Amino acid sequence: MKDRKLLMIPGPIEFTPEVLRAMGMATTSHMAPNFIEVFGQALERLRQVFLCPSGQPFVIAGSGTLAMDITAANLVERGDKALVVNTGYFSDRFAAILERYGATVTQVRAPAIGDAPALEEIEATLKTDSYKLMAVTHVDTSTAVGVDVKGLAALGRQYGALVVVDGVCAVAGEEMRQEEWGIDLALTASQKAIGVPPGLALVVAGPRAMDAFRQRKTAVSNYYADWTQWLPIMEGCESRQPRYFGTPPVNLIWALNVSLGQILDEGMEARFARHRRLSEAFKAAVTALGLRQVPVSPDKTATTMTAPYYPAGVDSKVLKHIEEAGVILAGGLHPAIKDRYFRIGHMGAVSASDILATVGAIETGLARAGYGFEAGVGLAAAQEVLRSA
Numbered sequence: 001m002k003d004r005k006l007l008m009i010p011g012p013i014e015f016t017p018e019v020l021r022a023m024g025m026a027t028t029s030h031m032a033p034n035f036i037e038v039f040g041q042a043l044e045r046l047r048q049v050f051l052c053p054s055g056q057p058f059v060i061a062g063s064g065t066l067a068m069d070i071t072a073a074n075l076v077e078r079g080d081k082a083l084v085v086n087t088g089y090f091s092d093r094f095a096a097i098l099e100r101y102g103a104t105v106t107q108v109r110a111p112a113i114g115d116a117p118a119l120e121e122i123e124a125t126l127k128t129d130s131y132k133l134m135a136v137t138h139v140d141t142s143t144a145v146g147v148d149v150k151g152l153a154a155l156g157r158q159y160g161a162l163v164v165v166d167g168v169c170a171v172a173g174e175e176m177r178q179e180e181w182g183i184d185l186a187l188t189a190s191q192k193a194i195g196v197p198p199g200l201a202l203v204v205a206g207p208r209a210m211d212a213f214r215q216r217k218t219a220v221s222n223y224y225a226d227w228t229q230w231l232p233i234m235e236g237c238e239s240r241q242p243r244y245f246g247t248p249p250v251n252l253i254w255a256l257n258v259s260l261g262q263i264l265d266e267g268m269e270a271r272f273a274r275h276r277r278l279s280e281a282f283k284a285a286v287t288a289l290g291l292r293q294v295p296v297s298p299d300k301t302a303t304t305m306t307a308p309y310y311p312a313g314v315d316s317k318v319l320k321h322i323e324e325a326g327v328i329l330a331g332g333l334h335p336a337i338k339d340r341y342f343r344i345g346h347m348g349a350v351s352a353s354d355i356l357a358t359v360g361a362i363e364t365g366l367a368r369a370g371y372g373f374e375a376g377v378g379l380a381a382a383q384e385v386l387r388s389a
């Protein structure tokens with residue numbers, strides 16, 4: 001019997017056997033020609049996955065928070081104005097990081113938890129001042145709110161702000177066309193839809209972001225995050241010239257290159273479509289089971305994850321029952337509603353059978369928690385979507 005449970009949290013996710021094999025390989029020198037070839041190829045592939053042919057990719061050891069930190073450290077100078085489109089916990093974090101590097105931050109907050117600020121409200125704020133940078137969380141993992149990145153990026157551009165997207169819970173799952181949509185910088189981490197164990201901060205900076213960095217009047221105040229150090233490393237790898245600044249996480253980068261190859265083999269359009277279809281199936285199941293979601297409407301909802309409220313009479317103890325039925329889910333994260341909802345990640349290599357296994361385990365868990373519903377109704381709703389697609 002397999003004694004593994006299915007990990008369906010919004011990151012880290014389930015990784016493919018090929019990616020995990022790369023993690024277990026004998027570690028090479030970080031200067032070895034075969035590693036530099038792999039690192040260079042991973043950088044080239046990142047441009048394709050972010051759909052940003054003119055972007056400068058950075059792959060640096062650290063988590064998604066470091067990718068946010070790198071962004072703020074390199075783009076912000078003391079006194080710069082930044083606008084944060086706030087949809088939850090991770091937007092709060094971005095605002096705090098921008099402030100740490102000296103930005104004066106204006107936040108436009110969602111009118112309610114589970115909602116996103118209206119484009120009109122963002123435009124009204126952009127009109128009132130001259131913002132150097134606008135930060136957007138594509139999917140706020142605390143609420144499963146997904147924003148209209150395309151519309152927001154167009155607005156930011158129109159008013160001359162650098163558009164920065166925290167795509168930690170989005171890149172390689174949610175549709176995001178960095179260059180076409182005018183996004184100046186997009187960032188993510190390895191452990192979510194990119195499909196690699198935790199440990200890599202990934203940033204793709206477009207030409208306007210790189211220009212803003214080059215035109216800085218003051219030095220970057222964070223030594224490790226400074227692109228002055230990292231740019232020669234990334235450029236060196238792409239021209240297959242080994243250079244050293246800090247020892248790169250060799251196996252993680254090997255695994256990244258494997259995963260990016262798998263992502264591009266599937267194709268970005270097919271990948272976006274698969275994420276949409278599986279999300280639709282899962283959300284249909286949740287609705288059929290009578291569970292309300294945190295996002296206030298389908299157009300404000302992520303495709304990489306789902307955040308349902310517990311139904312009446314059920315609390316977080318149901319997660320234990322679901323785990324006993326074989327699937328690990330995550331509890332709430334947004335402090336205001338933490339104990340009232342749970343979170344499911346369905347991104348990366350996720351399959352239709354993972355969706356059905358998860359819905360089945362949720363049904364078992366809810367039944368054990370004493371919730372009354374027609375057995376199988378969630379599974380039927382998910383299968384209906386999966387059949388028709």
Ligand code: PMP
Nearest residue numbers: 063064065090139141168169189
């Ligand atoms: N932004 C978003 C949207 C996230 O979901 C996360 C992680 N859940 C982060 C930033 C921070 O990433 P990490 O935990 O890898 O530092």
